[in-house]
Amino acid sequence: MTNVLVAFSRPENGRNIKNILIKNGYHVVAVCASGAQALSNASDLGSGILVCGARFEDMVAEELCQCLPEGFSVLIIAQASSMLEGPPAGAVFLEMPLKVHELVNTMEMMAREQVQRRRRKRSAPRQKNEEEKRLILQAKKMLMERNHMTEEEAHRFIQKSSMDSGSGMWETAQWILGMRV
Template sequence: MNIIIAFAKPKDLQNFKSILSRGGFDSVSTVSSGMQALSAMEDLGSGVIICGYRLNDMLYSELLTDLPPYFKMLLIASASHVPTETDADNFMFLQAPLKTDELYSTLNLMLEGVQNLRKKAKQRRLNRSDADKKTIDKAKALLMERHHMSEPEAHKYLQRCAMDSGTNMVETAEMIISLNNI
């Protein structure tokens, strides 16, 4: 699973990367800004982002609002920055200074949660009806024909549109088909 470490200070980035490496977490990326974090999350698709209260260009709360669906956030901050809104299911908080075993267990729990989310999404895709599959295939065919996309590009476009609009793939496919008929 993917882990992104996001702290404004390069020293913090290296310290956390070293701690995670000693704990057996190998797939670790480091960034110092929220925009870099969002770009890395988009590229990786799923995982956990470990961050501080303030990055170079935004606060953790701003990053949390733009968190992709298959990412969870672990905020590491001092007692003076304890978050008031901690009821989100994609967010956890550990107070600094922290114990490494507490970090490892929390991170493992979060990574397991991300993995479960992906499994459930895959199961939903496998359980689609034939009519739903045909609708999605028709929308992909339209995208491929009209916009010269490959099948994987059309599929990814449908997924992104569904996420951006807060609808499922079938509803998004139906919108694309109806727009074509106008």
């Protein structure tokens, strides 16, 4: 389920948007009246959708978009006159007066994008850090010297052993290096 933050400078606007979203099945985590409150809640959550107005007492929507964690999408609901230069990069804009079906359809689209983004992130191969790479290289060198393997054979051995044991290659490399006699 996608976390939703609502932030409007006028609390009654925030409550109204929150009620519409809840009635349509969205999980509204918080309603904020300032940009600082929205940023604080967003950093606690890490990802989600921020539904907000164009201006707050402490910042404008563009500044808010720049400061949000990477996992957040932004939906700005405001008068067209407040967005003369267009919405900030990556943000979606809905013009006031707001039609409920437009809000719900836009939220559905943004929630699907959030789910797809999480799936892509989970399915992306994890990058090895330098220490892990160094351990794997050391284990390969040891296998090449001790067992007279080529680099490719040593790599395959570590890879197969890690798959058989259900552990990562660097954990298998640690195990191999720990078996030194």
